[in-house]
Amino acid sequence: MWNPNQYERFKAERDLPFFDLMGMLRRDPRPARSMRVLDLGCGTGELTSVLHRDLGAAETLGIDSSAEMLARAPNVPGLRFEKANIETFAPSAPFDLVWSNAALQWVQDHTSLFARLTKFVAPGGQIAVQMPANFDYPTHVIAAKVAAEAPFAEGAATPYRRDFPLLTPEGYAKLLYDLGYTKQCVRLQVYAHLLPSREDVVEWVKGSLLTDYQSRLSPELYELFLARYKERLLPELADTRPFFYPFKRLLIWGSR
Template identity: 50%
Template sequence: MQDTWNPDVYERFQQERSRPFYDLADMVRGQEGWRVLDLGCGTGKLTQYLHQKLAARETVGLDASEKMLLKARQFEGDGLRFEFGHIEDDPVPGKFDLVFSNAALQWVTGHEALFEKLSAKLQPGGQLAVQIPAMDSEPVHIVAAETAQEFSKELGGYKRRLEVLTPEDYARLLYKLGFVEQEVRLQIYGHVLPSREAVIEWYRGTLLTTYQQRLDAETYERFVERYTQKLMKYLEDERPFFFPYKRILMWGRLDNSKFKIQNRKAVFM
C-alpha cells in the first residue's frame, strides 16, 4: 500500500501539533543515560528534542512512513537513530527506560493488549508517556466515516475507526498493568486557524491519508470535496476559526522491583 504521509502537509500545523508533545515530555521524570523508544516519531525533529532534553544514552525513533523517516534521519547521531517499522509488530528489540508516543497509538487497534506489550518493553522503574487525540466523537471524524460509507464501493467497504478509550479506562489499564504512579488527563487545545477550510488541510495530513491510500487520485479528490461539503455544515464560517482539539495525555511509572506481566487482563467497569 502506498505511503501517503506527506511531511510538508503534516508540518503546515507544526506549532499546533508540537504543543502536546512538549506537554507530554514535561510529564516525564527524566534521568541521564536512559534508553528511550519514541513510537510514531514522524519527521524526527521532536524526537531529537526529547533525546536532548533527557540527555539519553540512546533514543530510537520508530515510524511506518519512509517519507517521514527520510526527513528524520538528518537528525541522527550522538545516540539518536531512526528505524522503519509498525508499532504493533514490536520491531525494536530490548528493554527501555522510557516508551514515548505522541499522537500515534490511535492508529493501532486493541489498546488493552497493546499497552500490555508496551509495559513489557520497560525496565523495572521504567516510564510510559502517551498522547492520544480524542476526536473520534467529533464531526471531523464522524463525517469522515459517513463519507467513507458513500464511497463504500470504491473503498471496498473500508472505514477508518480510531481506537481511543476514555481517560478513566486508560487510568484503570495503567493500574492493572502495575504502574505504581500515574497521571492521566483530558486536555483541550484551542487552535486559532485562518479559516474553517484549514481544518480540511489539517486532516489531509492525518486521518484522510488512510483513504488516500485506497483511492486513485481523482476519486480521492472527490472524496475530500464531499467530506468538505458535509463538514462545513458543522463548522462556523468565521475568520479566524477557533478549533478546539481534545487530547488524552498519560504518564505512568512501574515499580523499581522486577516486573513481569503474567497474563493479566484489564477489566473495565
C-alpha cells in the same frame, strides 16, 4: 500516505501536546548517561531529537512506518531510526522510557497494546503517550459517513471501519494500574486552536486523519472524496475568522 509538508502546516499547534507530555515525565536527579528511549511513531524524528537531547539519553530509537517521514530524520549522536510498524515491533531489550506522540490512535485493541508495550518498559521505567481524542468532532464523523457512500465504499482498496480504539481517561487509569504502574497521570486536555478560517480545518485533517482514507482510494476517487467531504463538512462549521478549533487530546504517563 503521509506528506511531511502537509502535516507540518500546523506545526506549532501539533507540537504543543508533545511538550506538555514531556513536562509530565519523571526527571531522575542523577545524570541519565545510560538512559534508553523508544519513540513509537516518530514521524520526521525532529521532536524525537528534542526529547533525546532534553533527557540527555544515551540511546534513543525512533520507529515509524512512513518512509517519507523518516527521510527527514536528523543525524544526531545516539539517535537512530528504523522503518517498522508499531503493531509488530519487538525490541531485543527493554527501554527506560517508551514514548509515543500522536501515533497509537491508529492501533487497535489498546488493552492488549498497552500490555505489550509494558513488556518494553524496564523495571523502574516510564511510559508516556499522547493521542488525539477528537473522534466525535464533525471532521471525523463526516469523513466516516462520506467513506460509506458510493462510489467510495465500493472503490476503496480496503473497507473503512469507524471503530476508534481509544478508551476513556478512567479506562487508561485502570489499565495502567492493572499493568503495575505504581504512579500515573492521565488527563484529557482541550487545545484551543485559532485557524485563519474554517477551510483550514480541511487542510489540518488532510495532513493526518484523511491520510488513512487517501491510502484506500485511487487518486481520482480521493479527489472526489475530498470534494464531497468539504461539501458536507464546511456547513457544519461556523464561518468565522479566525475559526476556533477545539481539539481534545489524551495525555498518559505511568511509572513502574
